[in-house]
Amino acid sequence: MPLDQKPVPAQPSADSGPDSGPGVRPEGLGPAPEREPAEAASGAAPVAAGAEAWDIRQSGPWTHRDLAANGARFHIAELGSGPLVLLVHGWPEYWWAWRHQLTALAEAGYRAVALDLRGVGGSDRTPRGYDPGNLALDITGVIRSLGERRAHLVGHASGGTLAWVAAVMRPSVIQSLTVVSAAHPRDLRRALLTDRRQFAAFDHVLGFQRPWIPERRLVADDAALVGRYLTSWTGPNGLDETAVHAYRQAIRIPSTAHCSIEPYRWLMRSMARPDGIQFARRMKKPITAPTLHVQGAADPVLLSHTALGGGEYVAAPYRWRLLPGVGHFPHEEAPEEFTAELLDWVGRHKE
Numbered sequence: 157m158p159l160d161q162k163p164v165p166a167q168p169s170a171d172s173g174p175d176s177g178p179g180v181r182p183e184g185l186g187p188a189p190e191r192e193p194a195e196a197a198s199g200a201a202p203v204a205a206g207a208e209a210w211d212i213r214q215s216g217p218w219t220h221r222d223l224a225a226n227g228a229r230f231h232i233a234e235l236g237s238g239p240l241v242l243l244v245h246g247w248p249e250y251w252w253a254w255r256h257q258l259t260a261l262a263e264a265g266y267r268a269v270a271l272d273l274r275g276v277g278g279s280d281r282t283p284r285g286y287d288p289g290n291l292a293l294d295i296t297g298v299i300r301s302l303g304e305r306r307a308h309l310v311g312h313a314s315g316g317t318l319a320w321v322a323a324v325m326r327p328s329v330i331q332s333l334t335v336v337s338a339a340h341p342r343d344l345r346r347a348l349l350t351d352r353r354q355f356a357a358f359d360h361v362l363g364f365q366r367p368w369i370p371e372r373r374l375v376a377d378d379a380a381l382v383g384r385y386l387t388s389w390t391g392p393n394g395l396d397e398t399a400v401h402a403y404r405q406a407i408r409i410p411s412t413a414h415c416s417i418e419p420y421r422w423l424m425r426s427m428a429r430p431d432g433i434q435f436a437r438r439m440k441k442p443i444t445a446p447t448l449h450v451q452g453a454a455d456p457v458l459l460s461h462t463a464l465g466g467g468e469y470v471a472a473p474y475r476w477r478l479l480p481g482v483g484h485f486p487h488e489e490a491p492e493e494f495t496a497e498l499l500d501w502v503g504r505h506k507e
Contacts, residue, residue, distance in 0.1 A: 210405040210406065210408070210409060212231070212250065212272075212277050212278045212406060212409070213231070213233075213278060214252055214402075216233075216255065216258075216259075217235055217258075217259060217262075218233040218234060218235040218258055218270075219233070219234055219235065220232070220233050220278075221234070222278070223298065223301045223302070224301060225294060225297030225298045225300070225301045226290070226293045226294045226297035227282075227285075228274055228279065228280040228282055228285070228294065229279065229280045230271060230272060230274070230279045230280070230294065230298055230301075231251070231271075231272040231277055231278030231279050232251070232269050232270065232271050232272070232298070232302075233251050233252075233258065233269070233270045234258075234267065234268065234269040234270075235258045235259065235261075235262040235267075235268050236258075236261060236262025236263070236265070236266055236267050236268050237262075237265075237267050238265045238266045238267050239265075239266055239267065239307075239308065239331070239502070239506055240266070240267045240269060240299065240302060240304045240306070240307040240308065241261050241266045241267065241268050241269070241307065241308045241310060241502060242269050242271060242295065242298065242299060242302075242307045242308070242309050242310065243257060243258070243268065243269065243270040243271065243310045243311075244271055244273065244295060244309070244310065244311040244312070244315035244316075244318060244319060245270070245271075245272070245273065245276070245312055245313075245315050246311075246312040246313025246314045246315045246316065246336075246337065246338075247313060247314050247416055247417070247420075248374075248382050248385065248386070248403050248406075248407050248416065249312070249403055249406075249485075250272050250276050250277035250278075250403070250406050251270035251271060251272045251277055251278075252270075252399075252402055252406075253270075253312065253399075253485075253487065253488060254268075254270040254310075254487065255270075256487065256488070256491035256495060257270075257310075257487060257491070257494075257495055257498065258270055260495045260499065261495075261498075261499070261502075264499050264503075266308075266502065269298075269302065271295070271298055273291065273294070273314075273315065273318075274286065274291060274294050274415070275411070275412065275414075275415025275416055275418065276406075276412060276415065276416050277406060277409075277412075281410075281411040281412070281414075281415045282415075286415065286418035286419045286421075286422060287419070287422050287426075287431070287435075288317065288318060288321045288341070288419065288422070288423075288435065289321065289325065289435065291318050291321075291419065292318050292321035292322040292325050292326075293322075293325065293326075295309070295318055295319075295322045296322050296325070296326040296329045296330075299329055300329075305329070306328070306329055306330065306331040307329065307330065307331060308331050308332045308333075308334070308502045308505070309322060309323070309330050309331075309332070309333055309334070309445075310334040310336070310498065311334070311335055311336065311338065312336040312337055312338070312485070312487060313336070313337045313338055313457075313458070313484065314338070314419055314420075315338075316335040316336050316337060316338025317338045317339075317341055317344070319333055319334075319335050319338070320333075320335060320338065320340055320341055320439070320443070320466075320469075321341065321439070323443045323444075323445050323447075324438065324439055324441045324443060327443070327444045327445065330445040331445065331505060332445055332446045332447070332448070332501060332502055332505040333443065333445040333446065333447040333448070334447075334448040334450065334498055334501060334502075335447065335448070335449050335450070335466065336450045336451075336486055336487060336494075337450070337451060337452060337455055337457070337458050337463070337484050337485070337486065338458065338463070339458060339462045339463045339465075339466065340439070340465070340466040340468075340469050341435070341436070341439045342436055342439050342440065342469070343462060343463070343465055343466065344458075344462065345427070345436055347459075347462040348424075348427070349427070351459075351462065353459060354458075354459050354462045357456060357457055357458070357459055358457070360385060360457075361420045361423070361424060362424070364417040364420045364421060364424075365420075365421060365424055365425070370413070370417060371413040371414045371417075374407055374413040374417075375407065375408050375413050378404060378408070379403075379404035379405070379407050379408050380404075382403060382404050382407050383400050383403075383404050386399075386400050386403060387400065388456070389455070389456055389457050389483055389484040389485070390483040390484065390485060390489055391452060391454040391481045391482045391483035391489055392454075392481055393481070393482070393489040393490065394489070395485065395488055395489070399488060439469070440469075442469060442470065442471035443469055443470045443471065443472065444471055444472050445470075445472055446472045446473040446474070446501075446504070446505045447466070447467070447470045447472060447473070447474045447475070448475050448477065448497065448498070448501040449463065449466050449467070449474065449475065449476050449477065450477045450479065450486055450494065450497060451463045451464075451476075451477070451478050451479070451486075452478075452479050452482035452483045452484060452485075452486050452489070453478050453479060453480045453481065453482060454480075454481055454482055454483045455482070455483050455484045456483065456484070457484045458484065460478060464476070473505075475501065477497055479493065479494070
């Protein structure tokens, strides 16, 4: 498959909001297929025709492009120049979740890059490769493909889990680590096995374990269930309607519902399997990157007492920040406060 390795400017449209024009595919890739192999294999219901026209490459000051890493093609949005800050989204978001931080980091003298994870947004939807080890290698591979030796890595929720893993697997590549709404994988595993409150808070993840049905539910009624998740997982500030609409449309792109929940299926199904046990043992390795750990005090998905304690695994400077009144999406619910914390942290660890 041809890869466009050159920057592709964001496509202009009469309306750069969530109802902007048809999706843009990299040059040489041709039209998007109506149904990709991963979805066909999953038995997921076809999405509405309108979802295929959703423009994942939303216009803005950033530049969109595609690059190859770890055997797949990844879409990124980038802005600015200087030390690299790589931003990794959680579920059910995509690169656009970092729109506030992209501009702020660029203005502060950084090269800010927001990544679409494998199976989401504008990146490849492969039939396999959704275990945390491989997804973490996607992230470090993207850093190398960007021509950088090291990066400040920022991850939210499932992207935060992968940030922990990347820091263990490729410590020389991670200059600093910022983890948002994500417990260390060993703490999360322990909580899911022993803490009834955290287990109940992950009821959506439990629902993802069934075949076929979760994909159908996620895309039904214009992805109404995703909208309910987003609004119920926030604090008093909530998410604006434009953001909720964007994430509802993005999950309806063919194969996204299936691919985006495959990591959660691995999480639960691997608990008693040799690969899951081996992964948990591997994550005992101390993290050598300075780590900022941000958690919303009102997060109903990842409970604050589950996230607390990540510093036990960090053999470097560690800062815990609990944001009062903030839910599962600190970077969107309190963008100014979160961005100030992030800029201060990466600024302290430039060298």
